Every structure is written in C-alpha cells, then in structure tokens.
Amino acid sequence: MNQLRVIPTWRHGQERLYVCLQDGRNIAWYDREAARVNLLSEDRRDDVLEALGPFLTGQVAVGPPPVPTPAELARLSLHPDDDLAPNRPGEALQVALDRDPGPPHRLRPDPRRRALSAEQTVGEMLDHLDGAGWHALHSVPLPGGDRIHHLVIGPGGLFAIHTLYAHKSRVTVADPVVALSRRDTSPVLRRVRADADRASYALTAEVHPVLALVGPANVTITTEPRDVRVLTDTGIATLARLGGVLKPADVESLHAAARDRQTWGRV
Template sequence: VELARLALHPDDDLAPNRPGEALQISLDRDPAPARRLRADARHRALAAERSVGEALDALEGAGWRVLHSLPLPGDARIHHLLIGPGGLFCVGTLAVRKQRVRIADPMVTVGRAEPFPLLRSLRSDAGRASFALTAEVRPVLVLAGTGAADLDVAAPPRDVRVLREADLPALARLGGVLKPADVEALHALARDRRTWERV
C-alpha cells in the first residue's frame, strides 16, 4: 500500500481533495449573477458538503478513511467516500434548512420544491464505486444544514441509510466488516484518479 501511494503521481492523487471542491470549482467558473432575488442554491449545497466532510474527517481517529469530491465520468461525482471497519459508504449530502424532507423511494422532496430521484442517483454512484473498487459500497444520504429537518419517510428506503448530520458519529461504532489492512488497501485504490476513469 505504501509503495502504491509513493508511486502515485500527485495529479492523480484524490486524497488532497477538500469537501465540496468540485462544486467550488463550478462556482468559480460559472458564478451566479450579482443581482438575484434568490441566492444560488449551489452555495447552500457547498456549505452542506463542507459541514458533512468535516464531520466525516473527524472519524479518522476511529480507524476510518475518507475521500471527498471523487470525479466520475460524465460530470458526476461522489460527495464523500467513507472507508472503515464498518465497510464502505458512498455519502451524498442534501442541504436542508429547517425544511420538511419527504422521502418516497426513489423520490426526495425538500420543502415545496419538485420531487427528484435523489435515491436513484445515490444508488447509481454507490454501484459505480462498488464496480471500481470491487467491494460492496453502501449508499448513505445525509441531511445537512442549520436546524433539524422535519423528516417524513413514506417507507424506509431499501438499502439507503438516511441520517441527519448530527447522527454521523454513530457510523464510527460500526465494525466487523474490514480489517485495518483492507481499509488502507481500499483507500489507496480509491485515492487514485485512474480507478474512477473506467466506471
């Protein structure tokens, strides 16, 4: 693992990516017009990714490794990939601010906005990560933002764990899936940009 890390070209190493980095680049390239009645939703999404990323980074002391803003072909990206004793998790963030969140698999509705198939795309990202890493990657949706979101789940979504941001430390208590050497080997594979080019 150490030799693979040393052989990795710095341009191909995704470990230095910060939470929300891809979204920040998008905002820098295409900023919102200066005068708008509503704030650009990308700013809330960026704050949510950074907040969740910091919470996940805090799990590293418990034997977990985390990568952020992993690029996938087709302009898609994985917000966060968490690797640790409890397995691998593809973590997607959803910015909410004291809003009602309704989940009717695969649709997610925030406030009065139109529902969108967020769980389908999260499952797809986890599936692509499973293919790239040849290991099971489970999808997790994290509701992030100020204030507690009012969560209304029509039926528990199959195979997708839905958490509030405050619940993230509970992931550190999961275990019994990967040994420390496996965690490091999967982290070394996942941090290589070339791993994601074939999915």
C-alpha cells in the first residue's frame, strides 16, 4: 500500500504539492506552474506518481530537480533584508504615511496619498506583465533619500518609470517641463532622466526613462521629449509588446542584480 502523503504549501505565491514519507521527509514535489514533478530519488517514482495522480493535470515532466541557474543561486543567497522584490508599489510612501499620517482633518488632500495612489495604479499594471516574461521592482531606494518609483525588466529592455498623479488634469509636456492644468509646473523630465541614468550606472546596462501619467484628462506634447517615453496609466501594457532586446537569461540575471539593495548603494 502506498504510504506517501501529499501536503500542499505556498512558496512566493505559488502552490507546490510536497510528497512526504510517514516520518515527514520530502521525497518529491509537484510544481503546478512549471508542470513538473521533481523527484529527489528515482526509487519511489511510481509511488510518487500514484500519490499525485488525483492532482496532476495535463502533460507533466518528471525527473530530478533542475540545476539552479546563476541568477537563482544569487537570489537564494540574498539576505531577506536586502531583497527589494517584495516591495509594494509605493512602499516608501506607505511607510511614511504609517509613521506620520498627518492631521486627521485637512482642507486639501494629502499630496502623499495622491502620489501613493498613482504608484499603486502603475505598479499593479506592471505586475500584470509578469506572465509575459517581465519583472517589476517598486520603490527602489537610492542614496540621498531618492528612489526609482518602478523598474521593469523584460524582453524589451529595462525601463525606469516615474509616476505622476494627474487625475482629470490637462497635461502639457514641453521638455523638460510638465504642467498639470497650469497649476503645477516643474521640470519633471530632468528627474525622470536622472533616475534612468543612475539605474544604468548601477546595472551597467541601458535603462530607458519613462514618465507615467495617471488619470489625465488629456495630454499635449508641445516639445517631444528627448529619449523619454511618455505614457498614461492605460498605456503601460504596451511595454509588453516590446521585445528582441534581452534574452530570458539576461532578464533573470539583471533582475537578480536589481533586486539586491547593495546594487544601489553607490549611484
């Protein structure tokens, strides 16, 4: 009689089914997303497949665990405190608001909350690109208290994205100035380019600057920005159509470097 037990667990948001002996030792696991049964020993192959039978769907590969890639080894050796991958969109703003939420009654909305809303909107859309081979990092800290709102790495290259809350505003872009309904004018594109330059230096790879406008009524570009891609939040998904720049192994290697906090210490 097959005495193996199947125990479901969750790792990094993904379900795995571990096959265990009666004493609790693991001898195999089923990775649903990879459609693969990983065997730690070929001796119990038939018993493992019998135990997993009710859970297997479609074609699955069966064999020993794959050898970790250099990028995977780098991730496994990364200290949790130095791993930026778990950062939520707007992580720094959320921490700041938790520490100092401000007075309970304000005549005008807290601009930090508007900025947080913008970063969350863009961040959620970037996270949806994961299935297309992209990786997004949020609130990447830089020396001096600055940060890159979002860094996205995928087949189409690397992009440093700066978000700007523009709800129902008429936005005018005249490089390097961005004006929101004439009430708020600043040389935002200088900051966008600076973020991309610092990321390029840290990763020794070309990083393209992107300005993401969240919720604008309309956008008028009077002076075409040099080297800066201007998108609205609804246009973020167009990045997924870019390709032909980085191979999957390069994407993983750059992502492994970018998620390490130490990478950004001297930029």
